Amino acid sequence: MTTSTATPAPEVIEEGGGIGGALRDYVARLRGGDTGSLPAVLGFIVLVIFFSATAEPFTSKLNWANLLNQSAAYIFIAMGLVFVLLLGEIDLSAGYTAGTSAAMMGVVMTQKGFAWPIAVLACLVTGAVIGLTIGILVARLGIPSFVVTLAYFLGLQGVLLLVIGEGGTIAIRDKTILAINNNNMSTWMGWVFFLVVAGGYAAVTFGQQARRRAAGLPTAATSVVLAKVGGLALLLAIVTFFLNQERSVNPVLNSLKGVPIIVPVTALFVVGLTFVLTRTSFGRHVYAVGGNAEAARRAGINVGNIKIACFVIGSVLAAIGGILIASRDNSVSPTSGGSSTLLLSVAAAVIGGTSLFGGKGRIIDAVIGGLVIGVIYNGLPFITQQAGIQFVVTAGVLLLAASVDAIARRRASATGR
Amino acid sequence: MSTSTSSTTPLLSLRGINKSFGAVHVLKGVDLDVWPGKVTALVGDNGAGKSTLIKGIAGIYSFDSGSYSFEGQQVEVTNPKQANALGIEVVYQDLALCDNLDVVQNLYLGREATSGVILDETTMERKATETLKGLSVRTLKSVRMKVSSLSGGQRQTVAIARAVLWNSKLVILDEPTAALGVAQTEQVLQLVRRLADAGLAVILISHNMNDVIRVADNVAALYLGQMAAQVPSESLSHGQIVELITAGRSGDLGLKAPDKEVVA
Numbered sequence: 001m002t003t004s005t006a007t008p009a010p011e012v013i014e015e016g017g018g019i020g021g022a023l024r025d026y027v028a029r030l031r032g033g034d035t036g037s038l039p040a041v042l043g044f045i046v047l048v049i050f051f052s053a054t055a056e057p058f059t060s061k062l063n064w065a066n067l068l069n070q071s072a073a074y075i076f077i078a079m080g081l082v083f084v085l086l087l088g089e090i091d092l093s094a095g096y097t098a099g100t101s102a103a104m105m106g107v108v109m110t111q112k113g114f115a116w117p118i119a120v121l122a123c124l125v126t127g128a129v130i131g132l133t134i135g136i137l138v139a140r141l142g143i144p145s146f147v148v149t150l151a152y153f154l155g156l157q158g159v160l161l162l163v164i165g166e167g168g169t170i171a172i173r174d175k176t177i178l179a180i181n182n183n184n185m186s187t188w189m190g191w192v193f194f195l196v197v198a199g200g201y202a203a204v205t206f207g208q209q210a211r212r213r214a215a216g217l218p219t220a221a222t223s224v225v226l227a228k229v230g231g232l233a234l235l236l237a238i239v240t241f242f243l244n245q246e247r248s249v250n251p252v253l254n255s256l257k258g259v260p261i262i263v264p265v266t267a268l269f270v271v272g273l274t275f276v277l278t279r280t281s282f283g284r285h286v287y288a289v290g291g292n293a294e295a296a297r298r299a300g301i302n303v304g305n306i307k308i309a310c311f312v313i314g315s316v317l318a319a320i321g322g323i324l325i326a327s328r329d330n331s332v333s334p335t336s337g338g339s340s341t342l343l344l345s346v347a348a349a350v351i352g353g354t355s356l357f358g359g360k361g362r363i364i365d366a367v368i369g370g371l372v373i374g375v376i377y378n379g380l381p382f383i384t385q386q387a388g389i390q391f392v393v394t395a396g397v398l399l400l401a402a403s404v405d406a407i408a409r410r411r412a413s414a415t416g417r
Numbered sequence: 418m419s420t421s422t423s424s425t426t427p428l429l430s431l432r433g434i435n436k437s438f439g440a441v442h443v444l445k446g447v448d449l450d451v452w453p454g455k456v457t458a459l460v461g462d463n464g465a466g467k468s469t470l471i472k473g474i475a476g477i478y479s480f481d482s483g484s485y486s487f488e489g490q491q492v493e494v495t496n497p498k499q500a501n502a503l504g505i506e507v508v509y510q511d512l513a514l515c516d517n518l519d520v521v522q523n524l525y526l527g528r529e530a531t532s533g534v535i536l537d538e539t540t541m542e543r544k545a546t547e548t549l550k551g552l553s554v555r556t557l558k559s560v561r562m563k564v565s566s567l568s569g570g571q572r573q574t575v576a577i578a579r580a581v582l583w584n585s586k587l588v589i590l591d592e593p594t595a596a597l598g599v600a601q602t603e604q605v606l607q608l609v610r611r612l613a614d615a616g617l618a619v620i621l622i623s624h625n626m627n628d629v630i631r632v633a634d635n636v637a638a639l640y641l642g643q644m645a646a647q648v649p650s651e652s653l654s655h656g657q658i659v660e661l662i663t664a665g666r667s668g669d670l671g672l673k674a675p676d677k678e679v680v681a
């Protein structure tokens with residue numbers, strides 16, 4: 001990372017430069033401060049090696065599947081936070097939005113006896129209303145989102161307590177809701193899912209290449225595209241194969257195998273939300289508002305509406321995170337979505353590569369960062385039972401990720417990127 | 418575009434424009450003509466009312482009184498969208514680009530090409546490349562570079578390209594070279610000249626008399642909210658422009674001397 005060695009400025013890499021060229025291009029981007037998800041991926045690998053070496057139960061097949069289910073809620077809340085962070089705003093209330101919305105689902109389903117789709121709808125509407133009111137306060141009144149959502153953090157904690165009652169819990173007994181974040185697909189469904197994802201990614205990537213070539217625009221080298229598609233397919237195949245193995249301690253009594261249902265559910269949202277952010281005008285405007293709100297305004301973009309929409313999307317995704325928490329815990333309590341939920345979700349987004357300064361971030365960041373957080377929270381208890389250490393470690397990781405973000409930003413402005 | 422006809426019929430014609438902010442009378446009976454294929458330099462000291470005048474033209478402010486005609490038609494321009502619809506684009510001094518977006522994304526910001534709900538990236542990239550080629554911009558390595566990685570001159574180029582992408586007829590540039598070095602200023606001035614040579618009407622606000630003399634066909638000098646003079650640039654010397662700016666008159670040109678006005 002030395003800039004003093006005065007080698008001549010790196011040449012623009014011909015896009016026909018093949019894999020070598022693409023790699024050199026990538027290194028140039030890294031040096032320019034555009035680290036993307038690399039720190040998170042490296043962190044993930046290092047953590048996995050560390051926990052595998054120090055905590056034997058960590059490597060069990062059962063634990064790997066657990067990890068996905070444990071991370072899911074953080075990933076969903078973090079995906080919502082990506083929308084808010086892209087604006088350069090923050091939502092400190094996302095955790096209690098998850099809890100409150102889940103409580104609403106519990107009330108409608110368990111206490112009032114409605115079917116699960118109605119309960120889920122109530123949950124999502126609760127999230128949407130919370131997001132809408134936050135958005136209006138931030139965008140129309142111009143109160144800093146930090147202050148608005150700090151108030152909501154406290155307020156929603158109170159609402160959650162009032163709805164559930166001190167010391168109480170609402171049990172979740174609906175089979176469908178419980179299945180979402182606990183059950184697995186059959187092994188053949190896992191392979192179908194693999195084919196759909198790998199095939200879909202290949203089709204989209206090659207289709208894009210063909211369209212660009214037809215329009216006479218520069219395209220990435222075919223070898224690079226093949227490597228990307230092949231790499232993803234291989235990785236997915238390994239994961240699917242692994243998760244399709246029997247992992248029950250006592251298979252005769254209770255067979256446990258297959259890709260957790262939460263995986264395709266998450267994948268669906270990742271694809272849909274990535275589409276919204278990268279392929280629609282709305283998504284483009286979100287990045288523009290985060291990059292330069294004044295420029296966006298002069299370009300005729302309604303900045304206020306974009307902000308409100310992002311807070312609504314963020315809170316609805318947090319509400320879905322709430323459903324996943326309820327599903328995993330079989331219940332909703334006054335602490336659902338509380339404690340470190342928000343911190344971990346923000347950490348997930350930031351570790352994945354989403355900037356706290358706005359204008360930079362992707363949905364997949366939330367997934368990658370969420371898995372890193374998942375590994376820490378899954379692995380640490382095997383080493384120490386002390387909650388204190390776990391908090392300190394998590395805080396350290398968040399600060400580390402934020403530092404990487406800030407340093408990348410400084411490097412980017414220093415190298416003019 | 419034959420210059421003989423274009424020099425006779427102005428694209429934009431303002432007559433007797435007045436604009437006050439509360440008690441402050443900023444524009445006092447201003448006349449201005451802008452011709453297609455010509456660069457009209459708008460000069461004047463700080464606070465003379467240049468920015469106020471172009472913001473009125475661009476529909477950001479509405480004028481209190483006076484006539485605004487475009488292509489010979491009396492028009493009412495009260496918001497930026499109406500100005501855009503007429504073919505008026507402004508390049509603001511602070512550029513208003515998004516650093517985190519690439520060149521194509523900036524060019525089309527707020528007016529993205531779509532097919533259905535999906536952004537039509539190939540069309541946008543192709544047209545952006547063509548527009549930049551049309552402006553003879555060759556310094557950009559790729560239209561997919563982030564704007565944050567561009568130099569000041571390249572950014573200015575992108576901002577100008579953004580203004581000409583939409584079949585615009587009148588491009589207004591507010592101090593486009595203020596922050597640029599010698600070489601980059603040169604690039605941008607050449608670009609401004611090419612816009613006019615391509616038949617567009619250009620209003621150039623500048624405090625740099627050398628730039629004005631180099632590229633402008635016409636100089637309009639504002640003095641304390643009044644149009645001191647609008648004359649072809651070849652008939653003016655550097656010194657005369659400075660006098661018009663600082664005193665409102667230069668020899669026979671410009672506002673009548675205040676004492677004569679009182680007598681008459």
Ligand SMILES: Nc1ncnc2c1ncn2[C@@H]1O[C@H](COP(=O)(O)OP(=O)(O)OP(=O)(O)O)[C@@H](O)[C@H]1O
Nearest residue numbers: 438439441443461462463464465466467468469470
């Ligand atoms: N929104 C406003 N409210 C009140 N007064 C204003 C407003 N905008 C401009 N003015 C006044 O109008 C006068 C002309 O301002 P304007 O910005 O048009 O000057 P300018 O010629 O562009 O100057 P400069 O060369 O410094 O950019 C100034 O005296 C300014 O104080």
Ligand SMILES: [Mg+2]
Nearest residue numbers: 467468469591
């Ligand atoms: Mg000004």
